[in-house]
Amino acid sequence: MEALLQYSQRYPLEVVAVFSVLLPLLVFGYKRAYAHPSYRYLWFYLLVKTLLGFIMLVLAAHTQNTIWLYHLEILIGFTFITYFFSALIQRRIARWVPGVFLVFFWIFTLYDISVANPNLTDWHNHATVFYAHTLQSIFISAFALYYLYETLRYLPTENILTDTSFWCVSSLLLYHSIHVITTPFMHYMFKWNNRLDIKLIILMGTSFEIIYLILTSIGAFFFHNKTYAGSR
Amino acid sequence: MLDPAKLQWAIALAMSGMLLMALFVIGFVIFYQRRQLAQEKRVNELDRQHQKKLLETALSTEEAERRRIAKDLHDDIGTMLSLTKLSLNQLEQSLGNPGSQSQQTLQNARSLVEDTILNVRRITRDLVPITLEKFGLAVAIEAFVGQISQGGDLRVYFNCEGEEITRQSRQIELTLFRVMQELVNNALKHAECTEIEIDLHKLNDRLELQVTDNGRGFDITGAAILAKGGLGLRSIESRLSVVNGSIKYETPGTKGTRAHVRIPIELS
Secondary structure, eight states, X not given: OHHHHHHHHHOHHHXXXXXXXXXXHHHHHHTTGGGSTTHHHHHHHHHHHHHHHHHHHHXXXXXXXXXXXXXXXXXXXXXXXXXXXXXXXXXXHHHTHHHHHHHHHHHHHHHHXXXXXXXXXXXXXXXXXXXXXXXXXXXXXXXXXXXXXXXXXHOOOSOGGGOHHHHHHHHHHHHHHHHHHXXXXXXXXXXXXXXXXXXXHHHHHHHHHHHHHHHHHHHHHTOOTTTOOSOO | OOOHHHHHXXXXXXXXXXXXXXXXXXXXXXXXXXXXXXXXXXXXXXXXXXXXXXXXHHHHHHHHHHHHHHHHIIIIIIHHHHHHHHHHHXXXXXXXXXXXXXXXXXXXXXXXXXXXXXXXXXXXXXXXXXXXXXXXXXXXXXXXXXXXXXXXXXXXXXXXXXXXXXXXXXXXXXXXXXXHHHHHHHIIIIIOOSEEEEEEEEOSSXXXXXXXEOSOOOOOSHHHXXXXXXXXXXXXXXHHHHXXXXXXXXXXTXXXXXXXXXXXXXXX
């Protein structure tokens, strides 16, 4: 407990970001979005993110390497996000595309992990991937842009500002668009030795994560299970 | 180690990218709302066209039904009444005792049959205005005015002097005639008037009909007409909407009602 408190004092924004995931998770849970064919994936993604976030927080407070959990979060998170977009997309042919990307992403990420960590058994010095997170951000941004294109084409809702999917997809787009630039530095930043200390990048990343979670919560607030017509 | 200049450039790029995305999302919302509005407008227009088509069909069906009824009345009922009258004439001749009770009863019966024949002819004429189809609007209105002003204290005037009312499409002529009929009937039923004036004018791009009475008038505000206006007034509005016409009510002077109807026509 003391270690956690000390960690919170040293890295308050990171701790806030971990607890911020609870906001959309609880709102979606209250609205029973987990019963919806599209939003259940997003809800499970938030659940996994919360669990892994708390585990990483505890381990980090005890000065243990949490990068492997970070990699796990990338893989599982992208899987759920891909299923989420597959369920949202209207065109039948286009629904298969995220699935193809998912298979490629898993292969690439596992390869990237092995390249960044020649000695996989060395958990203490386990390093962040070079490109997988950037690739994840590019893919998610592409899915989001395609979904927004479909929304503009089919005009599914009268008031876009009360549409849950708009808020969730836009928040993902905003969050991952910045990660395209910032994530390549993470391999050099998150290591025990010769680390690159760029506080601004961590500040930007964490701040935008909090903003992204708040925007997702707004989308969750507008969710109505019975009358929702934003997806099939 | 990374070059600080490159790092700063990368951070600036990230911030710009983020700002661009935020502006993109805002622009998306604005664009979406505009498209949504345009779509709604299109749907409303389609709906309006569809309603107009339905109304046109309903009115056509109504006219076709009127023709059928008029034909049945004329061919069946009218013929039978004429035969009945003939039979009564023959019976009168065969009785041969003028002034007797039977003769009197027979003459009453014949008179009733004659009145019925006249009523059937009038109903047939009202159902299908043959004069309108053959001779046009002005002549049809004149004939109508002649019928309703027979006897009684009611004075009905029709003004169309010096105007050449060229033939228009069947739909326009029939609409204007029916509207005139309805307005005059309303005046006769409800206005308690002694005078009705019908004016028909043709301007370059429209026909104008005015029906004025000196009766007790009615509340001519739009809301009152919609709320209390009977089937007749709504029927007028419906018929006019099909030909893009309009109607306006006003009070001429201190009493009475004037209905001003306008129907656009093709430029001559």
